[in-house]
Amino acid sequence: MNVDFDSFPWHDAELKELLVDRREAGERDEVHLRVEWPQGGEATFVFHDCYAMIANMNFGIIATERIGSARMIDDDQDLISIRERWRPSGASLEDLRCYHFEMSSTGSDVRVYAQRFKVLSFETVSSP
Numbered sequence: 001m002n003v004d005f006d007s008f009p010w011h012d013a014e015l016k017e018l019l020v021d022r023r024e025a026g027e028r029d030e031v032h033l034r035v036e037w038p039q040g041g042e043a044t045f046v047f048h049d050c051y052a053m054i055a056n057m058n059f060g061i062i063a064t065e066r067i068g069s070a071r072m073i074d075d076d077q078d079l080i081s082i083r084e085r086w087r088p089s090g091a092s093l094e095d096l097r098c099y100h101f102e103m104s105s106t107g108s109d110v111r112v113y114a115q116r117f118k119v120l121s122f123e124t125v126s127s128p
Contacts, residue, residue: 032045049096058103069101076098
């Protein structure tokens with residue numbers, strides 16, 4: 001199943017959990033992100049084959065962590081740098097992407113550099 005990352009209803013979704021899984025470091029590097037949709041329901045996204053994550057989180061702000069926007073980027077400067085860094089080792093990272101989350105409530109910013117993602121669970125609550 002081919003899922004378009006940008007097509008999810010990211011605006012005003014609540015970031016509930018951000019987890020870095022390094023139990024099998026170098027073999028299975030994953031980032032898990034769980035959100036609650038503004039219209040109800042939740043989704044858990046797992047980013048596989050991660051090469052980096054940059055998180056600038058503004059803690060201490062008493063507010064729900066709301067996502068203002070999220071998108072997949074093909075030409076982020078850090079993405080280009082990661083590809084160049086791995087090129088001498090023979091790693092082909094042409095399918096590496098940047099998944100960028102900007103938080104509207106705290107100004108936080110998260111970038112996950114992964115080759116693919118999958119939605120583990122996705123549920124919505126329909127309006128009556």
